[in-house]
Amino acid sequence: xxxxxxxxxxxxxxxxxxxxxxxxxxxxxxxxxxxxxxxxxxxxxxxxxxxxxxxxxxxxxxxxxxxxxxxxxxxxxxxxxxxxxxxxxxxxxxxxxxxxxxxxxxxxxxxxxxxx
Amino acid sequence: xxxxxxxxxxxxxxxxxxxxxxxxxxxxxxxxxxxxxxxxxxxxxxxxxxxxxxxxxxxxxxxxxxxxxxxxxxxxxxxxxxxxxxxxxxxxxxxxxxxxxxxxxxxxxxxxxxxxxxxxxxxxxxxxxxxxxxxxxxxxxxxxxxxxxxxxxxxxxxxxxxxxxxxxxxxxxxxxxxxxxxxxxxxxxxxxxxxxxxxxxxxxxxxxxxxxxxxxxxxxxxxxxxxxxxxxxxxxxxxxxxxxxxxxxxxxxxxxxxxxxxxxxxxxxxxxxxxxxxxxxxxxxxxxxxxxxxxxxxxxxxxxxxxxxxxxxxxxxxxxxxxxxxxxxxxxxxxxxxxxxxxxxxxxxxxxxxxxxxxxxxxxxxxxxxxxxxxxxxxxxxxxxxxxxxxxxxxxxxxxxxxxxxxxxxxxxxxxxxxxxxxxxxxxxxxxxxxxxxxxxxxxxxxxxxxxxxxxxxxxx
Numbered sequence: 001x002x003x004x005x006x007x008x009x010x011x012x013x014x015x016x017x018x019x020x021x022x023x024x025x026x027x028x029x030x031x032x033x034x035x036x037x038x039x040x041x042x043x044x045x046x047x048x049x050x051x052x053x054x055x056x057x058x059x060x061x062x063x064x065x066x067x068x069x070x071x072x073x074x075x076x077x078x079x080x081x082x083x084x085x086x087x088x089x090x091x092x093x094x095x096x097x098x099x100x101x102x103x104x105x106x107x108x109x110x111x112x113x114x115x116x
Numbered sequence: 117x118x119x120x121x122x123x124x125x126x127x128x129x130x131x132x133x134x135x136x137x138x139x140x141x142x143x144x145x146x147x148x149x150x151x152x153x154x155x156x157x158x159x160x161x162x163x164x165x166x167x168x169x170x171x172x173x174x175x176x177x178x179x180x181x182x183x184x185x186x187x188x189x190x191x192x193x194x195x196x197x198x199x200x201x202x203x204x205x206x207x208x209x210x211x212x213x214x215x216x217x218x219x220x221x222x223x224x225x226x227x228x229x230x231x232x233x234x235x236x237x238x239x240x241x242x243x244x245x246x247x248x249x250x251x252x253x254x255x256x257x258x259x260x261x262x263x264x265x266x267x268x269x270x271x272x273x274x275x276x277x278x279x280x281x282x283x284x285x286x287x288x289x290x291x292x293x294x295x296x297x298x299x300x301x302x303x304x305x306x307x308x309x310x311x312x313x314x315x316x317x318x319x320x321x322x323x324x325x326x327x328x329x330x331x332x333x334x335x336x337x338x339x340x341x342x343x344x345x346x347x348x349x350x351x352x353x354x355x356x357x358x359x360x361x362x363x364x365x366x367x368x369x370x371x372x373x374x375x376x377x378x379x380x381x382x383x384x385x386x387x388x389x390x391x392x393x394x395x396x397x398x399x400x401x402x403x404x405x406x407x408x409x410x411x412x413x414x415x416x417x418x419x420x421x422x423x424x425x426x427x428x429x430x431x432x433x434x435x436x437x438x439x440x441x442x443x444x445x446x447x448x449x450x451x452x453x454x455x456x457x458x459x460x461x462x463x464x465x466x467x468x469x470x471x472x473x474x475x476x477x478x479x480x481x482x483x484x485x486x487x488x489x490x491x492x493x494x495x496x497x498x499x500x501x502x503x504x505x506x507x508x509x510x511x512x513x514x515x516x517x518x519x520x521x522x523x524x525x526x527x528x529x530x531x532x533x534x535x536x537x538x539x540x541x542x543x544x545x546x547x548x549x550x551x552x553x554x555x556x557x558x559x560x561x562x563x564x565x566x567x568x569x570x571x572x573x574x575x576x577x
Contacts, residue, residue: 007348007356014344014357017133018364025140028456028478030369030465035203036139036149037365038336040132042156042206043358044213044343045183046163047350049176051220053169057227059302060220061172065179067216072183074210075160079153080191081202086139086146088196088472 042075125354131155201264208257214250214342246345255316337366376458378521412573418495428501432563457505497529
């Protein structure tokens with residue numbers, strides 16, 4: 001059980017964490033980060049499960065069911081979209097750099113072979 | 117609550133924060149989302165063992181499969197240009213889930229008022245607040261999604277709109293207070309939720325194209341807050357921490373976006389760009405256009421080219437062709453870089469995502485502050501599908517609605533090439549003085565077609 005005041009402490013500290021984490025993010029990551037934070041609040045699915053588990057009347061169960069569907073959609077959709085975006089961020093070292101390095105290596109080796 | 121669940125929620129909170137932290141650098145970003153994903157999976161699994169759950173395990177599993185399945189399927193299929201509306205709709209789902217939790221809990225309280233004593237009055241008030249915020253985020257995000265997806269007219273305005281919106285909000289808040297103070301039963305509860313949903317729609321209706329990302333970011337922050345509020349109600353630390361972190365991060369992100377557009381949040385939400393005043397200053401010079409061949413020659417014999425992409429590039433789906441051209445230029449030993457304005461695209465960083473998709477390495481892409489002084493050393497600045505973000509009046513004309521917005525100093529480059537579909541102003545409706553400068557040349561045509569022709573021309577040189 002979280003007592004009233006310690007809940008406020010959690011709230012305050014978590015607020016600062018959120019602020020600090022974002023304030024150092026380069027602009028190029030703003031969209032993935034918005035998407036990432038969108039994924040993180042998908043944790044709501046956990047609460048929706050508890051609410052559905054406590055529901056007694058048909059009305060409560062129906063709304064609880066919808067809440068779990070929506071929460072799961074938030075979590076899964078947020079994850080996939082974020083992952084797809086971040087997958088594309090690659091530096092030139094990794095992409096072309098590697099290729100041209102490989103080419104350079106091949107050339108060097110060819111040159112060596114020529115000498116020997 | 118059992119120690120296993122408490123420990124798992126604690127681990128989830130740590131994983132979320134570390135994950136977001138890792139997402140703040142391009143090289144670790146991908147592992148960041150995976151960490152957060154592991155946390156989410158862990159929390160979801162242990163919740164099946166939650167002692168307060170008394171049944172409905174089958175329904176729970178079914179709901180997760182339906183919601184997760186549909187979201188998985190749609191998220192895998194969506195094109196990168198459509199990313200903003202997908203973020204909007206998934207965010208709306210989260211808000212709806214938070215509202216749903218509140219509805220279930222408030223219905224239980226309405227049926228059995230003795231529950232208030234075990235939950236506490238604070239939890240009741242926070243629950244109602246979360247219900248209001250979550251519902252607004254839900255309906256607002258759905259409208260935002262419909263607009264960005266082209267399913268709805270861009271901006272809907274009618275007489276006394278602001279007054280009606282305000283009245284709906286006041287009524288929703290008053291009913292919310294009634295619900296929290298006196299638990300008046302299901303009917304009042306229903307009206308409360310309907311009013312909250314209506315307010316979300318009313319907020320999103322008048323917002324037009326370029327302001328939409330700011331509003332989506334705001335709804336994202338609101339959903340976070342609603343989740344934190346419902347975390348209090350359910351005594352769930354993982355929800356409180358994750359929700360608050362997102363609430364704070366989202367609020368900051370919203371303000372950063374608004375600042376990049378040189379507008380306050382209040383201004384975006386409640387005032388629209390008014391009718392643009394008559395051009396106060398005569399524009400000097402004239403608009404001169406040039407063919408793709410000449411444009412290609414200019415670039416092929418330059419030492420340094422800076423490319424300024426805008427949303428028009430994404431609409432024309434020309435980013436892949438553009439990268440092909442850049443590679444050709446690089447083979448000729450030309451230094452090429454990309455300059456991205458903070459609000460280029462439909463969201464901050466959206467343009468980076470689109471360029472990344474085409475294969476442009478992120479270390480060729482520069483922010484406004486990083487590159488703005490380099491334009492004077494550039495031989496050619498190539499502007500594709502961008503307009504307001506390169507308009508020099510933002511620096512020179514205090515009467516312009518754009519005045520004060522940071523812009524890219526494209527006009528300082530030796531030559532400026534502007535690829536544009538036709539004459540016409542940008543989103544703001546302000547005439548672009550850049551096009552009249554002596555060093556500026558227009559290349560009219562569809563972005564993809566123009567670049568394809570340029571590639572062909574460069575190859576012949």
